[in-house]
Amino acid sequence: MSNVTRTPFVRLAKRTDIDPRRAWIIRVASIVIALVLGCIPMLVTGTNPVEAYSVIVQGSLLRPVYFRQTVKIAIPLLACALAIAPCFKMRFWNIGAEGQITIGAMCATYFALYWADRVPHVMLLLIMFLAGVVGGGLWALIPAFFKAKWNTNETLFTLMMNYIAIGIVAWLQGGPWEGRQGSQIIPKFADAARLPNVLGVHIGWIFSLVLVVLMYFYMNKTKQGYEIAVIGDSTNTARYAGMNVGYIMMRTMAISGAISGFVGFMIVAGANYTLYSGVADGVGFTAISVAWLSQLNPFAMIVISMLLAVLDKGSTTLQSRLGVPASVSDIITGILLFTMLSCEFFINYRLIFRGRAQDKEDGK
């Protein structure tokens, strides 16, 4: 018979038991490949990649001043990745963290601007915190409600909500909350509305690390975390088990939005001391990558967010010292995300090439 189907050149087989050490080798290799590919834009500008990378490391880690700035960049990334984790675990694609941060920052700013002379320091910060959390939570609840009720596509809905939030703040910035007429700038916060520093970085880093532990317990050790995992695997299973899927979705999104709102509060009260429309500055989007690359593991998020922060901070030093455009950090971040995303494929699947497979079937 001539119509014997030939073995394709390469086949896939699912790996069931991969040696964790080997999985880590693949992951580290993917980072190395990304860094090697990242040399291309540097070579284009005529910079020595080795020198460039050492400048990135020096400019982000090796001096206390730089290190503090790097940590400052990593804090919102980490906290926001924690916010996104439960949603993604539930396979609810919340890409609206950017908007939830913005609204949280906006609500906190209201009290910073108008209550600063009325309430004492700690009290004011507490009120701002609550405002941010409630604001972000409610903003996230809107798409969750429509998803639960009418199955409205949450990816597109949350995406649109980002730009509505940013637009509202842009309006406040040029209108009701504007400082000097025509400046388009909201005045800086009074000292009472600023977060204190601990070891040179605003206290948000302690909160974020606490949040890592809390989120780990929430996702892995509580009933609610279990419900989220079940819905993520199969909404039908969850329904048969008697879970109220719509309610759980809304609850999870409210929690997620609340944490994002808290991130917004941290950014305005700890880093910027003012509000502007670009307050989230892409954190909401980058945090999604952080969360996903960490495979929703809160502890891994610390590493990944630091890695991206190092690239971000280091590349500004790179621009000032070697004249390489700072956009190089976006390129390397992008490549890093690509390779780290793809490496999961090589962890989960085994490639079997034609020749070798034949040998195996012949009894080696």
Added chain:
Amino acid sequence: MNLLVTLITAGVTFGTVLMYGTLGEILTEKSGNLNLGVEGIMYMGGAFGLAGAFYYEKAVGAAASGPVAIVLALLAAFVAGCAASAIYSFLTITLRTNQNVTGLALSIFGTGVGQFVGEFMRLSEGGYVALSNHLKDSFAAAIMPDFLQGIPVIGPILFSHTVFFYMAVVLAVLMHLYFTRTRSGLYLRAVGESPATSDAAGINTTRYKYLATIIGGGISAIGGMVYIVTTAGCVWNHEGLSGVGWLAVALVIFCIWRPLNAIWGSVIFGAMMIMYLRVSLPFMPQQLYKILPYVVTVIVLIFTSMRNSRDKQPPASLGVNYFREER
């Protein structure tokens, strides 16, 4: 009346940019791939399109001809967009990565590359990259004959636009015909609705997804180029270009995934984005005009899901990867 005419004309200028972005994304999403990298793709299209025209002019000097520059800019942008979405396709279709995350990664990567190329050209050319006035004019020229442009009201609205607008309209019509009148278009839609069914019916889902996503990315990228050579005046302007890609994603929903709707939809969105400069409504602060497109999109999204009519839905498998062996 006069105001309306200027508003529509200006809406068309910005709308043309959106129309390319949207048409490309419609083609992509019809195959079930939700490519959130449009923002990055359009950045790359803008930067490489400008680079194409710029280096062409640099090579041939004053002899540079307008039409050739247009074709080269189009090609450069298209190829850049294809390359960017090829990365996305390879990752999501072959390596099975999450579409949302990959799309966002492409956004970061693409804005980085676009910005890098723009900056690099500026640095290597000593501070300022701009085309000669001769080429600028040929990019921005209205191509319809004068007597048509001279017709009052209709003239400026229909016949005063650049070649890019008419190409986009033709493209929209072609895409409509492709989706509704050809077998291959039917297959593509089938792949977007239910890859498993199409696969069982013998359609090569992988090939359809790859082709639709890559070509769609190329089309979207042209939008970025059109922005740079028309609205931005042939200078790299990343601030003006930021957010355009996301607006295109919104517009896809507004058009309920139909290419013909993209023609008027993009003009409306374009008009909304510049309305704050020209129209003042007493009850509404001008800054809030800019969120109108997004609010309208959300409303459309809610209504289509509430009414749940079958022909107004997103492609059923949108955003979900298909693996044959994992059902």
